[in-house]
Amino acid sequence: MVIKTTFSIDKNKDFSNWYTDIVQKAELADLRSNIKGFLVFQPWSVLSMEKMFKYLEQVLQRKNHKPYWFPTLIPEKNFKIEASHVKGFSPDVFWVTRGGETELEEKYALRPTSETLFYQMFSLWIRSYKDLPFKTYQRANVFRYETKATRPFLRSREFHWIEAHCAHATQEDAMKQVYEDMETTKEVLHDIFCLPFIFFERPSWDKFPGAERTFAADVLNPDGKLVQQPSTHLLKQDFAKGFNVRFKDKDEKEKYCWITCYGPAVSRIFASVIAVHGDNKGLRFPWKIAPVQVIIIPIGEDKEIKKQTEKIKAQLSEKNISAEIDDSDKTLGEKFYFWEMKGVPLRIELGKRELAKNEVIIFRRDTGKKQPVKIKDLSDYIGKTSEDIDKHLIHEADNLFKDKIINAKTKAELKKAVDSGKIARCGFCSVGKEGEKCAEIIEKETSATVRGTRLDEKSKDIDKCVICGKKANHIVYVAKQY
Ligand SMILES: [Zn+2]
Numbered sequence: 379m380v381i382k383t384t385f386s387i388d389k390n391k392d393f394s395n396w397y398t399d400i401v402q403k404a405e406l407a408d409l410r411s412n413i414k415g416f417l418v419f420q421p422w423s424v425l426s427m428e429k430m431f432k433y434l435e436q437v438l439q440r441k442n443h444k445p446y447w448f449p450t451l452i453p454e455k456n457f458k459i460e461a462s463h464v465k466g467f468s469p470d471v472f473w474v475t476r477g478g479e480t481e482l483e484e485k486y487a488l489r490p491t492s493e494t495l496f497y498q499m500f501s502l503w504i505r506s507y508k509d510l511p512f513k514t515y516q517r518a519n520v521f522r523y524e525t526k527a528t529r530p531f532l533r534s535r536e537f538h539w540i541e542a543h544c545a546h547a548t549q550e551d552a553m554k555q556v557y558e559d560m561e562t563t564k565e566v567l568h569d570i571f572c573l574p575f576i577f578f579e580r581p582s583w584d585k586f587p588g589a590e591r592t593f594a595a596d597v598l599n600p601d602g603k604l605v606q607q608p609s610t611h612l613l614k615q616d617f618a619k620g621f622n623v624r625f626k627d628k629d630e631k632e633k634y635c636w637i638t639c640y641g642p643a644v645s646r647i648f649a650s651v652i653a654v655h656g657d658n659k660g661l662r663f664p665w666k667i668a669p670v671q672v673i674i675i676p677i678g679e680d681k682e683i684k685k686q687t688e689k690i691k692a693q694l695s696e697k698n699i700s701a702e703i704d705d706s707d708k709t710l711g712e713k714f715y716f717w718e719m720k721g722v723p724l725r726i727e728l729g730k731r732e733l734a735k736n737e738v739i740i741f742r743r744d745t746g747k748k749q750p751v752k753i754k755d756l757s758d759y760i761g762k763t764s765e766d767i768d769k770h771l772i773h774e775a776d777n778l779f780k781d782k783i784i785n786a787k788t789k790a791e792l793k794k795a796v797d798s799g800k801i802a803r804c805g806f807c808s809v810g811k812e813g814e815k816c817a818e819i820i821e822k823e824t825s826a827t828v829r830g831t832r833l834d835e836k837s838k839d840i841d842k843c844v845i846c847g848k849k850a851n852h853i854v855y856v857a858k859q860y
Pocket of ligand 1: 806
């Protein structure tokens, strides 16, 4: 039997099939586990996500967040302390009700998110203004009973993320943290994972349950829908009050903290890495998060060639470049297609002809170009090229947003924009409660949602609400979403 190693689906014409197919062909996840809505993450995705975690954690630690590991179970009484949090999360919770044969006296939630564990401990740990800001995070898997259709990496009932929780003395300090989280998102998601996004402040009806303000980064999927990626929240003080998170200020008065939380969901971000960078031949990985960065393919059976490929691999390992040799029985063509489909950024080919000239052929997955390189110059060449690869991927990805934002002054223009995979920029009466009715009309008639306002929005060039025609107090962005 010939193993079919080619991958060819037009991503722009048939994104949905492209995505489902590449997840399986590239062995990112096995969807055959017999728990509905859960998946088995395979090495090719895990190796990449491990690197993604590493970069996120490095930045968080550099910004003085301390790592913790909290329990996976949350007592029901913790969960119930903050009213809007309970209301928002209750439909999503898996409950543990038995230990062995014994009915538990109290139910435990499988954590859907861990505010209610962190803040209970904050109340024990934080005493004085000198303890603030108190900055923590954990890397964890969380569970949500999703009833919408699940999609590998994008939406499943268990996902892998980082949640950062910080306590501050003042609301102003807390907002500084929110800005820091947005900067962290740029440093990692954009500059390392090569993903472009826009941060929106969500309207009041779309805030995190228990948040005063919610800011979320929306990544644009190639099919024109937005995917919510990390969000950061200024929580209402109800959390601090409910859990009694207080400190003694300089003036000797006891005050409640202002708490912020930030949640980059790595397994979901991975979905955007697949979707944004992949092409009709399969995956393309940014250099720093590629599961394997260089695949070395010996051409022919020659012993000298085999020895040289081993040597190159060792030389690359010394420079912390992950390389593998493919000396399997597949044909050369099969090997080429296979590793292109897997998205390995660089391929080194070495045959007799190259060996005679002390060089190798290097193939770049992102551009599809080949070039001979002297073996002695290999490390330097790869060092420089790896930077070019990321620049190229960022540039291509940034272009996704180009021409995607369309001003819409009427409902018809709005509908036309979102139906053609664009983001509509509209005047809107209110992002407070009063505006919710207009947002509902948009959702009902166009199946798009109001993503919110932009912090960097300067002009107020549209003066009427796109739906009710009343005075526009905001410029909002409307798009379809996952
Ligand atoms: Zn309106």
